Amino acid sequence: MSHLLERPAAGATDQVPPPRDRARLLRRQRRSRWDMRLAPYLYISPFFVLFALVGLYPLLYTGYLSLFDWDRAAYVRGEFVGLANYAFVLGDPVFRKTLVNTFSIFVMSSIPQVVIAVVVAALLAGNLRGRTVWRMSVLLPFVVAPTAAVLIFGSLFADRYGLANAVLAEVGLEPIRWHVERWWSHAAIAGMVNWRWTGYNALIFLAAMQAVPRELYESAALDGAGRVRQFLFITLPLIRPTMIFIIVTSTIGGLQIFTEPRLFDDSPAREGGPNQQYMTTTLYVYARGIEDQFYGRASAAAWVLFVIIILVVALNFAITRAVTRRSVR
Structure with missing residues (x-):
């Protein structure tokens, strides 16, 4: 009887694995846990590695150069001057x-660009005939090379024989x-920027609008x-993240306008006109660094522009969130 009680029950499948198999199973479980923890970071690491090489390192090195003078004759770093380059740049009337x-062109381009893009996206979201063709056509200006677009608009806004002046004369x-x-x-210049980027932003807004549930419009x-009320109280609040993204990217691009x-x-006067009447801050950095070879001053101007962009982007982000939250309420 006791011998029968010591036997495992019929159909029992629980067996204790050997010590070697248990150790292997534990190692596999540990690797699986580490894989779950580290895999997402490994997948996104190429972007950050590339950014560190081509973005972060030049940014930090530019800040380092801004603290030194530069020997233009020997093409080597000169003596340490501290914040003297920043003092020169901030006191330079041309930089101011x-x-x-830059802010004038930014206001003339970014604000109308976002407003027109939202309106165009709302029209493209409607029941249009051949809407696929219309949606593709708004992206054509973005496909055109920037140099070609600038040359076309340079002729359009020529001082004597341009089409714009011909229309004004008529x-x-x-x-x-x-x-x-x-x-x-x-x-x-703002017209060129708007012509090239409005359609691109309109397609991004269109994608966000198509993600809004149709049931909300039906209930409204x-x-x-x-x-109009559906657009103001349903569409705009629900595309708030996309709108913040567009405003932030438009701000960064508008304050870095160069081409x-x-x-x-x-x-021959290639530095924003004979009186620098349309010379932007990035053109100033280019002129001081490449043409005049004042690398320390150019680096200081680049860092001043970087700080200004951060402040303006943060202000735009805060204003946009406040306005959209109020519209939701």
Whole structure:
């Protein structure tokens, strides 16, 4: 009887694995846990490694150069000057003028660009005939090479024979010297930026609008809300993350504008016009660093621009979140 009780029950499958198999199983479990913890970081690490090499290192090295003078004759780093380069840049009237030019072009381009992109996206989200063709067509300006676009608009806004002045002459207005008058040159450059980027941002807004549940619009329509009220109280609040993303990226790009003012005029005065009337801050960095070879001052100007962009982006982010939260309430 006792011998029978010591036998395992019939059908029992629980068996204790040998010590070697148990150790192997424990090692496999540990590797599995570490794999779950480290795998996400390993997957995204190539971006951060590449960013550290081509983004973070140049940024830090630029800050290092901004604290030194530069021997232009020997092409070597000179003596340590501390914040003297920053004092020169902040006291330079040309640099202050470039800041005004940069913010002027930024306001003329980024604000209308975002507003028009939202409106275009709302129209493309409707029931249009051939809407696929329309959605593809708004991206065509973005496909055009920036240099080609700038050359086209440079001819469009030519001082004597441009199409813009020809239209003004037809309606009895005086021609505008687009490359000489400061604020009109800003408007022309902002027009190039808007033409190239509005369609791209409109497609991003369109993708966000299509993700909004249709049931919300149907419920609002049953409650008597028209299309305008649906757009203001349903669409805009629900695409808030996308709108913040577009505003942040437009701010960064608008304050770093370089190609359009650099190629706007093909005259020998290539630094934003003869009186720097449309010279942006990035053009100032280029002129001081590449043409004048004042690398310390150019590095200081680049860091000042970097700090300004961070502050403006943070301000835009806070204002956008406050406005959208109030609209939701």
